[in-house]
Amino acid sequence: MPDPSTLRALRRHGDDRLFLTGRKLREGAELMFFAYRAFTSDPDRILDEKGYGRAHHRTLHFIGRRPGISVAGLLDILGITKQSLARVLKPLVEDGLVDSVPGQKDRRQRLLTLTEEGRAFEGALSEAQRERLSRAFRAAGPEAVAGFRDVMALMIDEDARDDILSMVYDAPDAAE
Amino acid sequence: MPDPSTLRALRRHGDDRLFLTGRKLREGAELMFFAYRAFTSDPDRILDEKGYGRAHHRTLHFIGRRPGISVAGLLDILGITKQSLARVLKPLVEDGLVDSVPGQKDRRQRLLTLTEEGRAFEGALSEAQRERLSRAFRAAGPEAVAGFRDVMALMIDEDARDDILSMVYDAPDAAE
DNA sequence: AGTTTTATGTCAACGGTCCTGACATAAATC
């Protein structure tokens, strides 16, 4: 533990150990804002051309991640109402990007998968985002990425964290 | 450099050195989504009660950060059209949260500052967010926070990065 | 002095994304 005079010196020089000041927190909040805006800007452009929005991207993404997911499962992940999802999902099915088939065990369910075309479009959307993330990760280095991952995970509500993280990390991982 | 068999072992065990795989990038993208959703959830609740939205929060935040900022300056930071800003800014001025005074040098400009009430409200909004950030930072530790900061900064478009970062880091910092 | 540019405000119309409330259907379950 640094003694008081060391602390004062650190404060003057902005040492890493002082990372919980109001100032650092404000900087963190602003970085969240600007980074997220940049992060969503690439796919937004592609989506615009096709007349879709961010919600379509998220829907395609999580169906791609969990092929055969039910509508209820998707609602859980997205955290929206079924009416909101319907307006997004219906065009995707009609446009042939998503397949919706009744479940075999429970025929009330509609199990969702991407069509070939859906996979291709989702791939194009994610491509831009992965590009950006990849550039940032490469430039920052592995340790920074580990830190990024930790902070992001800890930002999630503690109640929901385990569920979300197990979903994020324990994936079918078909693309590798 | 690890030899091929070590690489295989690392892949199996998810070592830090492999941080640019498609899988890690997908995980990063999903963390961005879930963390940002959590990040905005707290102020959203407070704003709802007052009949405001996220846009009002951002507006109050950046006026608070740059007292005396012009409308054009604010538009630059927010990246929206003046019509969009007007719909947000007008109620804030009418409700007495923001002061709008003509510039002395250039009387066409409207220079914006938070009123006492505006500062209080903005403080309450940021409080929840700072709380969340603070918890995450404390639990993650200083090195993780440094990594988080690096990755977030590198996510921003290279053209805009310097401008944005100088705005984020070089602040009046009145609150300390 | 007169023209042009700049900073701002405002009206109208529209699109995307979310919401709540209400109702309908089919299938599973009790």
Next chain:
DNA sequence: GATTTATGTCAGGACCGTTGACATAAAACT
């Protein structure tokens, strides 16, 4: 047979962004 569950859909509304067009006042230019 009654109830619960999974899903779909209609109606209406809120917020937040857009574009286009026009207006005003002040600054800057020729």
